[in-house]
Amino acid sequence: MSAFTRQMALLPGRYLVVLAATIFCLVAASETRAADADGARDHPLIKRYEGSAIIGYRTSAYGEFDIATGPHRSFDATLTERQTVEGALTRILYAAPEGRSTLEVFRNYQKELTDKGFTAIFECKGAECGAGPDAPRAGSTIISRALLPRAPLDNMGKVTQYAFSEPQDVRFLSAKLDRPEGAVYVSLAIAVEGFEQFPQTAKRALILLDVVETGEMEQRMVVVEADAMAKALTETGRIALYGIYFDTDSASIKPESKETLDEIAKLLEADAALTIYVVGHTDNQGAYDYNMSLSARRAESVAAALTKDYGVAAARLRPAGVGLLAPIATNENEEGRALNRRVELVRQ
Numbered sequence: 001m002s003a004f005t006r007q008m009a010l011l012p013g014r015y016l017v018v019l020a021a022t023i024f025c026l027v028a029a030s031e032t033r034a035a036d037a038d039g040a041r042d043h044p045l046i047k048r049y050e051g052s053a054i055i056g057y058r059t060s061a062y063g064e065f066d067i068a069t070g071p072h073r074s075f076d077a078t079l080t081e082r083q084t085v086e087g088a089l090t091r092i093l094y095a096a097p098e099g100r101s102t103l104e105v106f107r108n109y110q111k112e113l114t115d116k117g118f119t120a121i122f123e124c125k126g127a128e129c130g131a132g133p134d135a136p137r138a139g140s141t142i143i144s145r146a147l148l149p150r151a152p153l154d155n156m157g158k159v160t161q162y163a164f165s166e167p168q169d170v171r172f173l174s175a176k177l178d179r180p181e182g183a184v185y186v187s188l189a190i191a192v193e194g195f196e197q198f199p200q201t202a203k204r205a206l207i208l209l210d211v212v213e214t215g216e217m218e219q220r221m222v223v224v225e226a227d228a229m230a231k232a233l234t235e236t237g238r239i240a241l242y243g244i245y246f247d248t249d250s251a252s253i254k255p256e257s258k259e260t261l262d263e264i265a266k267l268l269e270a271d272a273a274l275t276i277y278v279v280g281h282t283d284n285q286g287a288y289d290y291n292m293s294l295s296a297r298r299a300e301s302v303a304a305a306l307t308k309d310y311g312v313a314a315a316r317l318r319p320a321g322v323g324l325l326a327p328i329a330t331n332e333n334e335e336g337r338a339l340n341r342r343v344e345l346v347r348q
Contacts, residue, residue, distance in 0.1 A: 034053035034095070034200060035053065036053055036054040036055075036057075037054050037055055037056065037057050037155035037156050037160070038155070039057065040054040040056075040057035040092070040155065041054075041057070042054075042092070043090050043092060043209070043211050045116060045177075045184065045211065046109075046112060046113070046116070046186070046209065046211065047112055048092075048094055049094065049096055049100075049105050049108055049109065049207065050097075051096070051097035051100075052094040052095060052096050052097065052207065053094065053095050053200070054092055054093065054094055055093050055094070055095050055155065055156050055159055055160050055163065055200060055201070056091070056092070056093030056153030056154075056155050056156070056160040056163065057091070057092055057093070057153070057155055058089075058090075058091045058151055058153055058155075058333075059088075059089065059090050059091075060088070060089040060333065060334035060335070061088060061334070061335075062086065062087065062088060062089075062334065062338070063086065063087075063089045063334035063337070063338075064084055064085065064086045064248060065084070065085055065086075065089055065150065065185070065187070065210060065212045066078070066079050066082040066083070066084050066146075066150065067082060067083045067084075067085055067121065067174050067185050067187055067212070068081065068082055068121075068122055068142060068146070068147075068172065068174050068187065069081045069082055069083050069121055069122050069174065070122055071124060071128065071129055071130035071139075071142070072129065072130035072131065072139075072141055072142040072145070072146050073130045073131050074130075074131060074141070074145075075131065075141055075145055076145065076146075076287070077145055077146060077149045077150075077286070077287070078146070078286055078287065078290075079142075079146045080130065081122075083121075084248045084249060085183075085185050085212050085214055086212075086214060086248070087182065087185075087212045087213045087214035087215055088212070088213040088215070089151070089210070089211070089212055089334065090209075090210070090211040090213075091151050091153065091208070091209070091210050091211075092207075092208075092209045092210075092211075093153055093160065093163055093206065093207070093208050093209075094206065094207040094209070095163075095200055095201050095204050095205075095206055095207075096204055096205040096206070096207060097204070098203070098204060100204075100205050101169070101192075101205065102169045102170075102171050102190045102191060102192055102205045103169075103171070105190055105205045105207060106171045106173070106188075106190050109173070109188055109190075109207070109209075110173060113173070113175050113186060113188075116177065117177050118175040118176060118177045118184075118186060119175060119176055119177070119178075120173060120174070120175050121174040121175055121176055121185075122172070122173070122174045123172065123173045123174075124139065124142075124171070124172050125139070125169075125170065125171045125172070126138040126139050126169070126170060127139055129142045129170055129172050130142055132170075136168045136169075136194070137166065137167055137168055137170070137194075138170065139170040139172070140164075140166075140167040140168075140170055140191065142170065142172055142189065143164050143167050143170065143172075143189045143191060143208065144164050144165075144167060147187065147189055147208060147210070148164060148208070150285065151210075156200075158197075158198070159198045159200050159201060162195060162197065162198065162201075163193065163201055163206055164191060164193065164206060164208070165193070165194075165195035166193065166194030166195045167191030167192070167193065167194070167206075168191060168192045168193075168194045169191060169192045170189070170190070170191045171189075171190045171191070172187075172188065172189050172190070173186075173187075173188045174186065174187050174188070175188075181215060182213060182214040182215035183214045184211065184212065184213050184214070185211070185212040185214070186209070186210070186211055186212075187208075187209070187210040187212075188207070188208070188209055188210075189207075189208040190205055190206070190207050190208075191205070191206060192204065192205055192206075193205075193206050223243050223259045223260055223263060224239065224241055224243065224260065224263060225263050225266075226263045226264075226266035226267040226270060229263065229264070229267045229345065230267055230270065230271065233274075233276075233345065233347045237346060237347045238344055238345065238346045238347070239344065239345050240328070240342045240343075240344050241260055241264075241342060241343050241344065241345065242339075242342055243257060243259060243260030244257045244260050244261070244302060244343045245257050246298055246301075249294070251294065251297035251298045251300070251301045252301070253301050253302065253305055261302075261305060261306065261309070261310070264306060264345065265306060265310035265312060267345075268306070268310075268312050268316060274316070274347070275315075275316045275317075275318075275347075275348040276316070276317060276318070276345045276346060276347060276348060277318050277319075277320055277344075277345070277346040277347075277348060278299045278302050278303045278306075278317055278318070278319045278320070278343065278344075278345060279295075279299055279319075279320050279321070279322060279343065279344040279345075279346055280294070280295030280296060280297075280298040280299035280302075280319070280320070280321040280322070280323075280343055281295055281321075281322060281323070281324075281326060281327075281340060281341065281342045281343070281344065282294055282295045282323050282324050282340065282341055283324060283327075283331050283336075283337035283338075283340045283341050284324040284327070284331040284337075284340075285331075285337065288323065288324070291323035291324045292321055292322075292323040293321070293323075294321070294323070295321030295322060295323045296319065296320065296321025297321070298321065298343065299319035299320055299321050299343065300319040302319065302343055303317040303318075303319040318348065324340070327340045328340060328342075
């Protein structure tokens with residue numbers, strides 16, 4: 001008999017009962033309340049399902065996100081029916097406690113959102129969500145092919161990376177909250193993880209919560225003046241411009257681009273012999289062919305605007321699009337992707 005066992009035997013029965021209950025509670029808590037990923041936190045507008053642990057987390061001050069507005073009937077990474085919104089992005093991946101069904105978790109979140117004043121945009125379960133490789137994973141592509149690739153997470157290594165490898169019993173909800181400072185959009189996807197390699201996620205309901213808080217983007221890009229453009233073209237042969245704005249997924253130039261277009265026109269007026277390539281660049285979000293086409297169309301729009309609105313001879317401008325092929329920053333976060341989305345002037 002060990003010393004600990006002998007000491008336990010000397011305790012009165014009532015103390016043994018209390019001690020045993022305390023040990024049981026501590027053990028149970030340690031088994032059901034896993035630690036969150038480093039630096040992760042709940043979104044201030046939406047509480048977590050009780051007992052869940054955050055296994056993936058990412059925020060961005062400003063970016064764009066596709067909100068599903070209908071079923072995803074494809075194996076492509078672009079949602080079949082979507083609304084693209086811009087604003088502050090928060091992505092949180094939770095693992096619910098063992099034994100909780102997707103229905104129970106879904107209903108709790110649904111009530112939370114309703115109580116906060118959100119209005120549903122699209123709701124589905126299983127095959128209602130669109131395509132899936134087989135009956136148990138019906139509707140799974142809305143998570144595994146369309147939502148996760150938009151901002152992959154790796155906070156807890158492979159535990160996070162392999163989340164939703166085999167999503168089953170899929171449920172989805174998108175919703176919107178109107179408020180004076182800007183609307184808030186929510187994308188909520190829940191499924192049981194059928195991939196049993198990791199105990200933190202195996203057979204548990206996983207919750208992918210994306211929150212987009214729309215509002216004015218903080219303007220950090222200054223207008224590059226004509227003299228600075230000329231200097232860069234002389235020294236390096238190129239200049240990256242961020243003051244030309246386009247509608248999302250469009251080659252239509254926004255009115256706030258005028259200041260930068262004015263400076264390009266001044267540059268060309270000051271040097272009548274200068275000829276340039278106008279080169280469009282994108283980030284890596286979306287299909288290759290789509291980005292190549294979009295970047296070319298945007299470059300053509302800039303050249304056309306300079307010719308039509310400023311009288312620049314078309315022969316002095318040659319538009320081209322290189323899509324995602326020439327990044328100057330990482331595409332793994334929104335800050336890097338914002339730097340990659342640009343128009344460059346290149347000396348011919």
